[in-house]
Amino acid sequence: MRTDVVVSTRGLSKRYGKLLALDDCDLDLPSGRVVALVGPNGAGKTTLLRLIAGLLHPTTGSVSVLGQDAATDTVAALSRIGFVAQEHPLYKRFRVGELLRLGRELNPGWDQAYAERRLADLGIAPHRRAAQLSGGQQAQVALALALAKRPRLLVLDEPLASLDPLARREFLRSLMTAVADDTITVLFSSHVVTELERVCDHLILIDEGRIRLADDLDSLLAGHRLLVGPRNGHTVETLRAAEGVLTVVHGERHVNVVARTGQGPTAPGWQAHALSLEDLVHAYLENSQRARTQARPFQEGSPR
Numbered sequence: 001m002r003t004d005v006v007v008s009t010r011g012l013s014k015r016y017g018k019l020l021a022l023d024d025c026d027l028d029l030p031s032g033r034v035v036a037l038v039g040p041n042g043a044g045k046t047t048l049l050r051l052i053a054g055l056l057h058p059t060t061g062s063v064s065v066l067g068q069d070a071a072t073d074t075v076a077a078l079s080r081i082g083f084v085a086q087e088h089p090l091y092k093r094f095r096v097g098e099l100l101r102l103g104r105e106l107n108p109g110w111d112q113a114y115a116e117r118r119l120a121d122l123g124i125a126p127h128r129r130a131a132q133l134s135g136g137q138q139a140q141v142a143l144a145l146a147l148a149k150r151p152r153l154l155v156l157d158e159p160l161a162s163l164d165p166l167a168r169r170e171f172l173r174s175l176m177t178a179v180a181d182d183t184i185t186v187l188f189s190s191h192v193v194t195e196l197e198r199v200c201d202h203l204i205l206i207d208e209g210r211i212r213l214a215d216d217l218d219s220l221l222a223g224h225r226l227l228v229g230p231r232n233g234h235t236v237e238t239l240r241a242a243e244g245v246l247t248v249v250h251g252e253r254h255v256n257v258v259a260r261t262g263q264g265p266t267a268p269g270w271q272a273h274a275l276s277l278e279d280l281v282h283a284y285l286e287n288s289q290r291a292r293t294q295a296r297p298f299q300e301g302s303p304r
């Protein structure tokens, strides 16, 4: 394994009974990055994050975290991972100060001064009970507790889901400050694609348990283009069939095509533009949704 790789999976699959939630995933996560994991509902994001955090065992394949097998060296791996599950689960009846004490007792590398400073900066007093904090404050406490472990890898499962736009910004700002202060790798899943471009520098896109994209943002954005051309003379089908084309959208006068750089329509009248991360993610998701629909066999009585 390369030393700059924090997480490495090989042939990683996870079954729940008959359902294949994760299918033969190979992944190498470079260190020091802020990595966004995106994909539709049920794509396998939580499953992948829990496998990385050593909270689930693979059905087949392997997960290595910081050079250790996440499934067998769980204790060693967990001590260097900060994990915040969906919905920021805190022991709700505890006061914030008690949560800090628990963190100190359970984690050898605990940084009490850091935890106290973070919470003081956020204006969250130690006597407050977790249950009485707002959703955004609970998210901030969960993040402070995870960071006070001084982890090398921080894994967050949909940390933005229950936050309003302001709380979301504040949470991301806290995360960015923490990352700037330290050399940690952050891996977080999210459905909020609009915010990601400002905060992440590496993207994993997962769909139906398979990894469709995994690369640094700069390479992904350089590797794709939005091509805008005249509407007449092209059918959606012929454009879609061209090599490297992901999506085709017909506007009133123009056709928008998302394609890999250097591929797609190049005739006179077509112009190439840079893509946003949001457009890129949507193009891949639309593409796999269409492939799924086309692959579905026609059933008697179903609408054509």
Ligand code: ATP
Binding pocket: 016, 019, 021, 039, 040, 041, 042, 043, 044, 045, 046, 047, 048
């Ligand atoms: P979401 O964005 O909706 O949170 P996700 O991408 O995190 O979804 P997972 O929670 O990993 O997806 O689920 C992947 C698939 O595995 C889904 O089809 C889900 O129904 C199934 N699944 C997840 N956990 C279990 C479980 N404990 N038992 C059975 N099936 C499960």
